[in-house]
Amino acid sequence: MGGNPTAKGYENEKTVSDIPEIVENMTIDEKVGQMLMPDFRNWQKQGETKAAGFIEMNSEVASIIKKYHLGGVILFAENVVDTEQTVRLTDGLQMASPDLPLFITIDQEGGIVTRLQTGTNLPGNMALGAARKESYAYQSGEIIGKELSSLGINVNFGPSVDVNNNPGNPVIGVRSFSSDPELVSKLGIQMIKGLQNQNMIATTKHFPGHGDTAVDSHYGLPLVSHDKERLRSIELLPFQRAIDAGVDMMMTAHVQFPAFDDTTYISKKDGQEIMVPATLSQKVITGLLREEMGFDGVVVTDALNMKAIADNFGQEEAVVLALKSGVDIALMPAQVNSLEMEKNITSVFNAVKSAVASGEIPLNQVNQSVTRILDLKVKRGILNPEDTPIDKKIENALQVVGNEDHLKKERKMAEDAVTLLKNEHKTLPFKPKKNDKVLILAPFDDQIESMSRSISELADKKKIKKVQITGMSFSGKSFTDQVARLIDESDFVITGSYIVKNDPAVNDGVIDDSIQDSSKWATAFPRAAMNHAKKKDKEFVLMSLRNPYDVANFEEAKAVLAVYGFKGYSNGRYRQPNIPAGISTIFGESRPKGTLPVAIPSVTKPSEILYKYGYGLDIKSGRTIKK
Known part of the structure; x- marks a missing residue:
C-alpha cells in the first residue's frame, strides 16, 4: 500500500468507516489497479512452448497482481478442474494481494453456464421459470453460494435477469428465467437472496437487458431499439427490483440502447458510424443506472475482449470509455497469458492513469469507484479474511462441492421443471x-x-x-x-x-x-x-x-x-x-x-x-x- 502502512484500518480489522482513510492513503496506481479485473485463463510460463490452463499459482502471475495492484481476477473452467486444486489456487491468488484481498469471480449461473468441473450444475434459470417455485430459485442461489464460498471464490456473476422475449436470441435463451418480467424479477430476487445469505456477492446481468437481441455480443454489436416506456416496463424492471432488494453488483451489456443514448462513434473496425453500447455509455451507466434507478453498488463491465467492444473501440480506448461512463471495474481489459503479454495490461493501465491525470476520468469519480469496491469487500468479509489453514479449507470444500444433498435438490428441481x-x-x-x-x-x-x-x-x-x-x-x-x-x-x-x-x-x-x-x-x-x-x-x-x-x-x-x-x-x-x-x-x-x-x-x-x-x-x- 502507498502512504502510511500503519494508518487506521490497515493492520487491524477494517470497517466501512475506515474506507475513506484507506482510499485517501492509496496511490493512483493502487486505485487504478482496484478497477481492473483480468483473467488468467491460460498461462505460458517462460521457457515453455505453449499456454495451458492456469490451475496452479505461480510467481509470474503473482508478480502481475502485485505490480498492478489488481483488485480482482475472473476464473474460467480451465482454472477450476477439481475441488482441492481450486482451493489451493484461490488461496495462492489471495496471498499475492495480502493488504487488499481480491475479488475472485466466476460465471456460475447454474444450467448451461457453469464453470466448476466438480460442482453442482443445477437445471438453470429457464427450468426454474418452468417449475415456477421461488423456493427453487433461492435453493439454487444457496447451493451456488455454499460451493463457491468453500472454494475461496467470493463473487458470482449471476443471476442473469435478462427477459428473454426474442425466440431468436442466440446468447441468452435458457439462461433467462422467462419472457415475463414479473416472473424474472421474483425468481431473480430469490436467487440473489440465496447467494447473498451465503455471503456470496451476487451480480445481476446483463444491464440494461440482453433478452431482446438477435445478435450475440461475443461476435457483434446488438441493438435494442424500443422506446423508454417499453424498456422501463420490461427490460429494466427486473434490474430495478434487484436494486430495490439490495443486489451487490451489476454487470453491463454490450448492447446499443438508443432510447437512452444514441451518441455515435466511428468504428475502428470498418470506419462506419456506430451507436455507443451501454457498457461505454455515461448516459446509461451514470444517468440511467446510478441517478434514475438509484444503484450505488459496484458496476462491472461484461468482458471487454468480446467482439462487440474489441473490434469497434480497441483495447485502451474501450477501458477508458467504460470507466469514464461510470463503471467501477473493467473486466478482462487486456489479454495476459504470459509475461511476454504483460505489455497488454501495462498499456491499459497507463492509458487509464493518463486519462485520470488529464481529467478525462475525474479523480473524484475514481475515488468513488474505489470506495464502492472496498465497501463491498468489507461488507462481504473479503478485507477481513478468516485465517483458516489450507488443509481445513480443502476438507470443508470436499464436503460441500457437489455433495449428495445438493445433487438430490437439483434432481428434484429438474424433474419438476x-x-x-x-x-x-x-x-x-x-x-x-x-x-x-x-x-x-x-x-x-x-x-x-x-x-x-x-x-x-x-x-x-x-x-x-x-x-x-x-x-x-x-x-x-x-x-x-x-x-x-x-x-x-x-x-x-x-x-x-x-x-x-x-x-x-x-x-x-x-x-x-x-x-x-x-x-x-x-x-x-x-x-x-x-x-x-x-x-x-x-x-x-x-x-x-x-x-x-x-x-x-x-x-x-x-x-x-x-x-x-x-x-x-x-x-x-x-x-x-x-x-x-x-x-x-x-x-x-x-x-x-x-x-x-x-x-x-x-x-x-x-x-x-x-x-x-x-x-x-x-x-x-x-x-x-x-x-
Missing part, C-alpha cells in the same frame, strides 16, 4: 417389455450417454424392465437408410432436439422435409426421424434439450417435452440434471409439473403462437396444469 407439451393417445409414459429395443437419437455423444445411462439406472432400480439400448449422435449428419433401419428395428424412439435459433426450410407455410441441406441438420434430421417413426407406427417422443422454441419444428409429433438443458454425461458425471429428468418423465418415474415460461411461436406461421406462455400438460389426466 420438465414440461409436457403434447401427449396424444397417451404415448407417454413408455412401458417397455423385457428386452424391448430403445433407440436414442441426439445431436451429441454426451447426450446419448446421459440418456442411455439414465434408462439403465431405471432398469437397475427395477423401475422399468431391462431393455436393449442403441444410441446414435447426428450432429452435422443427414438422415440415411441406415438410420431408417435402426428405427425399423426399434420399439421405442427417443429423439433429442438441440436448436439455438430456429432456421428450418419453410416453403409456402410448410416445413420442407425434402431439403436435406447439411446446414439444416438440427431441424432436418430429427424431423426425418419423426416422420419415419410415424410411418412405421413406432412409439416416438421428441425431447427439446435447449431453447424450447425448437418444439415448433415438430408439430406432427405425438409426444413432445421440454427439459431446458442440453449438457450430457462426460468425464464420469452428469453435466446437468435436465436430460435424466426428461428420461424419468418419459418412462413414468417422475410426473412433469412444468409450465412454459415463454410463449412458443409457430415456425410455419410466425405471427401465430403454437404453445402459450404457462402451457403444460399433466401426464396422467392429460389436462393443462394450472399454476
Whole structure:
C-alpha cells in the first residue's frame, strides 16, 4: 500500500468507516489497479512452448497482481478442474494481494453456464421459470453460494435477469428465467437472496437487458431499439427490483440502447458510424443506472475482449470509455497469458492513469469507484479474511462441492421443471417389455450417454424392465437408410432436439422435409426421424434439450417435452440434471409439473403462437396444469 502502512484500518480489522482513510492513503496506481479485473485463463510460463490452463499459482502471475495492484481476477473452467486444486489456487491468488484481498469471480449461473468441473450444475434459470417455485430459485442461489464460498471464490456473476422475449436470441435463451418480467424479477430476487445469505456477492446481468437481441455480443454489436416506456416496463424492471432488494453488483451489456443514448462513434473496425453500447455509455451507466434507478453498488463491465467492444473501440480506448461512463471495474481489459503479454495490461493501465491525470476520468469519480469496491469487500468479509489453514479449507470444500444433498435438490428441481407439451393417445409414459429395443437419437455423444445411462439406472432400480439400448449422435449428419433401419428395428424412439435459433426450410407455410441441406441438420434430421417413426407406427417422443422454441419444428409429433438443458454425461458425471429428468418423465418415474415460461411461436406461421406462455400438460389426466 502507498502512504502510511500503519494508518487506521490497515493492520487491524477494517470497517466501512475506515474506507475513506484507506482510499485517501492509496496511490493512483493502487486505485487504478482496484478497477481492473483480468483473467488468467491460460498461462505460458517462460521457457515453455505453449499456454495451458492456469490451475496452479505461480510467481509470474503473482508478480502481475502485485505490480498492478489488481483488485480482482475472473476464473474460467480451465482454472477450476477439481475441488482441492481450486482451493489451493484461490488461496495462492489471495496471498499475492495480502493488504487488499481480491475479488475472485466466476460465471456460475447454474444450467448451461457453469464453470466448476466438480460442482453442482443445477437445471438453470429457464427450468426454474418452468417449475415456477421461488423456493427453487433461492435453493439454487444457496447451493451456488455454499460451493463457491468453500472454494475461496467470493463473487458470482449471476443471476442473469435478462427477459428473454426474442425466440431468436442466440446468447441468452435458457439462461433467462422467462419472457415475463414479473416472473424474472421474483425468481431473480430469490436467487440473489440465496447467494447473498451465503455471503456470496451476487451480480445481476446483463444491464440494461440482453433478452431482446438477435445478435450475440461475443461476435457483434446488438441493438435494442424500443422506446423508454417499453424498456422501463420490461427490460429494466427486473434490474430495478434487484436494486430495490439490495443486489451487490451489476454487470453491463454490450448492447446499443438508443432510447437512452444514441451518441455515435466511428468504428475502428470498418470506419462506419456506430451507436455507443451501454457498457461505454455515461448516459446509461451514470444517468440511467446510478441517478434514475438509484444503484450505488459496484458496476462491472461484461468482458471487454468480446467482439462487440474489441473490434469497434480497441483495447485502451474501450477501458477508458467504460470507466469514464461510470463503471467501477473493467473486466478482462487486456489479454495476459504470459509475461511476454504483460505489455497488454501495462498499456491499459497507463492509458487509464493518463486519462485520470488529464481529467478525462475525474479523480473524484475514481475515488468513488474505489470506495464502492472496498465497501463491498468489507461488507462481504473479503478485507477481513478468516485465517483458516489450507488443509481445513480443502476438507470443508470436499464436503460441500457437489455433495449428495445438493445433487438430490437439483434432481428434484429438474424433474419438476420438465414440461409436457403434447401427449396424444397417451404415448407417454413408455412401458417397455423385457428386452424391448430403445433407440436414442441426439445431436451429441454426451447426450446419448446421459440418456442411455439414465434408462439403465431405471432398469437397475427395477423401475422399468431391462431393455436393449442403441444410441446414435447426428450432429452435422443427414438422415440415411441406415438410420431408417435402426428405427425399423426399434420399439421405442427417443429423439433429442438441440436448436439455438430456429432456421428450418419453410416453403409456402410448410416445413420442407425434402431439403436435406447439411446446414439444416438440427431441424432436418430429427424431423426425418419423426416422420419415419410415424410411418412405421413406432412409439416416438421428441425431447427439446435447449431453447424450447425448437418444439415448433415438430408439430406432427405425438409426444413432445421440454427439459431446458442440453449438457450430457462426460468425464464420469452428469453435466446437468435436465436430460435424466426428461428420461424419468418419459418412462413414468417422475410426473412433469412444468409450465412454459415463454410463449412458443409457430415456425410455419410466425405471427401465430403454437404453445402459450404457462402451457403444460399433466401426464396422467392429460389436462393443462394450472399454476
